[in-house]
Amino acid sequence: MAVRQARQKIYLSAGQISQYRCLARDRGRNLPAGRQVFEEVVKASVEITTEDEMSEEVVEHQRNHPPNNNLRMFHFTKQERAVLLSLAAVVSIGSALHVTFLKYPELKDIVNFADSPRAYPKVNVNTASAEELVALPYIGEKTAKNIITFRSEHGRFLNLEDIKKVKGIREKNYQIFSKYLEAR
Amino acid sequence: MSAKIHRPFVSVVLCLILGIMVGKYFPVPGIIFYVAIVLTFTLAVFVFQNAILSAAFLSLTFLFLGAILVESHEALPKDDISYEARYYYKQPLQIRGIVVSDIGHKESFNRRKINFYFQACQIKAKWGWKKAKGKVLVEMFGSPDIHYGDELFVEGKLHRPYNFNHDKTFSYRNYLHQRGVDLILSVKKNAPLKVLAQDQGNPLKGRSLKLRASLNAILNKYLTPNESAVMQAFLLGERTNIPPHINNLFIQTGTAHILAISGFNVSIVAGLFLIFFKLFPLGRRSHLLLTVFLLMGYSFLTGSSPSVVRSTIMAVIFLLSFILERETDPLNTLACSAFLILLWNPLNFFDIGFQLSYVCVLCMILFTPEAVKLMSKAFSLKEDWISYSLSSSVAVWLGVLGLIAYYFKIITPVTVIANFIVIPLSSMLVVLGFGLLFTAVVFPPLGVFFGLCIKISLNLLIGLIFLFSKIPGAYFTLNNITAWHVIVYYVIVLSLFLLWKIFLFKSVPNSFSEVK
Numbered sequence: 001m002a003v004r005q006a007r008q009k010i011y012l013s014a015g016q017i018s019q020y021r022c023l024a025r026d027r028g029r030n031l032p033a034g035r036q037v038f039e040e041v042v043k044a045s046v047e048i049t050t051e052d053e054m055s056e057e058v059v060e061h062q063r064n065h066p067p068n069n070n071l072r073m074f075h076f077t078k079q080e081r082a083v084l085l086s087l088a089a090v091v092s093i094g095s096a097l098h099v100t101f102l103k104y105p106e107l108k109d110i111v112n113f114a115d116s117p118r119a120y121p122k123v124n125v126n127t128a129s130a131e132e133l134v135a136l137p138y139i140g141e142k143t144a145k146n147i148i149t150f151r152s153e154h155g156r157f158l159n160l161e162d163i164k165k166v167k168g169i170r171e172k173n174y175q176i177f178s179k180y181l182e183a184r
Numbered sequence: 185m186s187a188k189i190h191r192p193f194v195s196v197v198l199c200l201i202l203g204i205m206v207g208k209y210f211p212v213p214g215i216i217f218y219v220a221i222v223l224t225f226t227l228a229v230f231v232f233q234n235a236i237l238s239a240a241f242l243s244l245t246f247l248f249l250g251a252i253l254v255e256s257h258e259a260l261p262k263d264d265i266s267y268e269a270r271y272y273y274k275q276p277l278q279i280r281g282i283v284v285s286d287i288g289h290k291e292s293f294n295r296r297k298i299n300f301y302f303q304a305c306q307i308k309a310k311w312g313w314k315k316a317k318g319k320v321l322v323e324m325f326g327s328p329d330i331h332y333g334d335e336l337f338v339e340g341k342l343h344r345p346y347n348f349n350h351d352k353t354f355s356y357r358n359y360l361h362q363r364g365v366d367l368i369l370s371v372k373k374n375a376p377l378k379v380l381a382q383d384q385g386n387p388l389k390g391r392s393l394k395l396r397a398s399l400n401a402i403l404n405k406y407l408t409p410n411e412s413a414v415m416q417a418f419l420l421g422e423r424t425n426i427p428p429h430i431n432n433l434f435i436q437t438g439t440a441h442i443l444a445i446s447g448f449n450v451s452i453v454a455g456l457f458l459i460f461f462k463l464f465p466l467g468r469r470s471h472l473l474l475t476v477f478l479l480m481g482y483s484f485l486t487g488s489s490p491s492v493v494r495s496t497i498m499a500v501i502f503l504l505s506f507i508l509e510r511e512t513d514p515l516n517t518l519a520c521s522a523f524l525i526l527l528w529n530p531l532n533f534f535d536i537g538f539q540l541s542y543v544c545v546l547c548m549i550l551f552t553p554e555a556v557k558l559m560s561k562a563f564s565l566k567e568d569w570i571s572y573s574l575s576s577s578v579a580v581w582l583g584v585l586g587l588i589a590y591y592f593k594i595i596t597p598v599t600v601i602a603n604f605i606v607i608p609l610s611s612m613l614v615v616l617g618f619g620l621l622f623t624a625v626v627f628p629p630l631g632v633f634f635g636l637c638i639k640i641s642l643n644l645l646i647g648l649i650f651l652f653s654k655i656p657g658a659y660f661t662l663n664n665i666t667a668w669h670v671i672v673y674y675v676i677v678l679s680l681f682l683l684w685k686i687f688l689f690k691s692v693p694n695s696f697s698e699v700k
Binding site for chain 2: 111112121
């Protein structure tokens with residue numbers, strides 16, 4: 001006997017769905033493609049335990065819910081709705097952004113965080129510890145040690161360019177790591 | 185249904201891993217393992233009818249198999265180039281071979297330094313050309329016009345990889361050794377270099393690298409350099425172009441995992457393929473099979489790192505279960521993927537990416553349900569998607585904390601909150617990214633809209649990560665973390681987990697029937 005469980009969602013595995021589809025086909029009933037019919041049966045809170053009852057339940061459901069061909073052009077499956085909604089969102093947001101950036105180019109610079117200097121974590125070269133300096137890109141242990149030694153011998157860096165006086169720091173590597181440093 | 189779940193791969197892979205560790209760390213002559221495996225295999229067959237004894241000998245067989253795999257993987261042929269290297273120490277050596285990887289750019293000196301893996305075929309000895317096999321890493325300055333599959337004649341100095349880092353947890357030499365490379369060929373700026381032939385490599389790999397380059401070009405066209413670099417990591421597994429300061433932001437907030445292709449990306453890709461194939465009247469099995477093949481192709485395209493291969497194998501098994509009408513078990517599937525990866529290359533076990541990837545998924549499978557129960561009991565939360573997301577984040581963070589502290593010397597408490605926001609954003613970026621790649625080819629005007637949506641979302645993501653990194657106590661660095669600290673940490677975590685399970689069992693006995 002079929003057991004009715006009020007509004008309880010029952011998961012049907014892919015294996016079970018295939019089984020039920022084969023059973024229905026054996027009895028000469030062609031079920032429409034997709035999980036929708038089965039999900040609707042499940043949502044009607046029926047737990048199917050026997051082959052015969054399953055077929056009867058599905059057929060009864062089809063009898064009670066005949067397809068309306070006039071409305072089929074407005075009938076979307078769940079996945080079709082999701083895809084169309086996503087596409088509509090992307091196109092509308094993209095169009096709005098396109099127009100906004102054309103009218104106000106400075107907004108594009110504000111939005112562009114990844115390529116702006118704001119994303120660089122600036123470390124104060126006058127107070128940074130060796131660990132903080134080593135954590136920065138392109139500064140190794142030796143360079144960090146030299147910076148701290150120079151700082152202890154000659155005092156604070158008044159200008160970031162003064163860091164080029166440190167042993168081992170040339171113009172080439174200064175250009176690379178100077179964007180991560182500041183002299184305050 | 186209360187059938188017991190059968191997980192044969194779990195015990196097999198555990199024995200294999202134990203065997204790999206024995207083979208790596210215990211310098212025992214290989215013949216002993218070969219004799220042992222023959223013995224245990226014979227006994228396993230002999231007592232086949234006895235389930236327990238046969239399983240015991242079978243486990244031992246796989247244990248010795250792990251050791252044998254390590255030995256066979258590290259064995260070198262007699263004409264391997266590493267045997268010749270000692271005769272040419274600090275002398276220029278001419279080598280003929282084939283480029284077997286994409287050309288990489290090193291992040292120093294304005295990216296004029298390139299490197300690539302080179303499969304040697306011949307070396308020039310004093311008396312002429314001599315056969316020599318083996319893979320070397322070539323490093324050179326300049327931007328010569330060379331590509332994957334080119335047969336080259338090159339001159340440079342062969343040497344072992346240097347370990348500049350004093351940190352014992354990471355060895356560049358071991359890192360290269362896991363990839364089958366034991367030597368580096370340093371080529372000077374004006375050294376002789378000649379392309380002898382082209383397209384000598386694997387044609388499939390050559391096509392996938394060309395496809396990857398064209399997809400990179402699409403991202404470079406619609407996005408700024410740094411945006412394109414991050415999207416290349418999300419979609420194609422290419423992380424080398426990400427600037428260090430942005431990479432550091434992800435590490436400091438514990439969100440660097442989203443830059444690696446993993447199960448998350450693969451599941452989105454599989455979902456997109458399945459939706460796309462619904463356009464074609466092929467039937468469900470054909471859709472699933474096509475998705476399986478395309479996932480394998482995607483894994484190949486993104487470089488086949490352990491995390492990608494793991495998630496691809498798990499996704500393929502899951503999809504095949506629909507075709508074969510079998511139920512799947514996440515733990516057994518995970519173990520199966522580990523088994524296949526370790527059979528291919530047992531040294532993958534020592535790869536940081538492999539360890540993090542598997543520990544992460546294991547924590548999600550084992551600890552997330554318990555974390556949900558704990559949170560609902562402790563904070564009276566409903567068991568909905570919010571508590572599941574939060575619990576999953578906490579479970580994974582606790583699980584990988586030990587490994588992250590050991591390898592990267594950093595602990596990131598802000599990870600739990602950061603992941604809650606970063607993961608949905610990154611999933612949206614992956615979908616938008618694939619949309620951009622598709623529309624840029626099929627219908628370019630639509631690509632502009634996808635590009636702009638990516639720009640907003642990606643900069644929002646990086647901005648949020650930047651803000652998270654500025655929170656006091658977001659991360660702190662550690663020194664002097666040894667393997668023993670990590671072992672003790674995991675013993676404590678597992679003990680607490682077992683105590684929690686015992687407490688749960690004693691306090692609410694019916695909870696086990698609910699779990700089932």
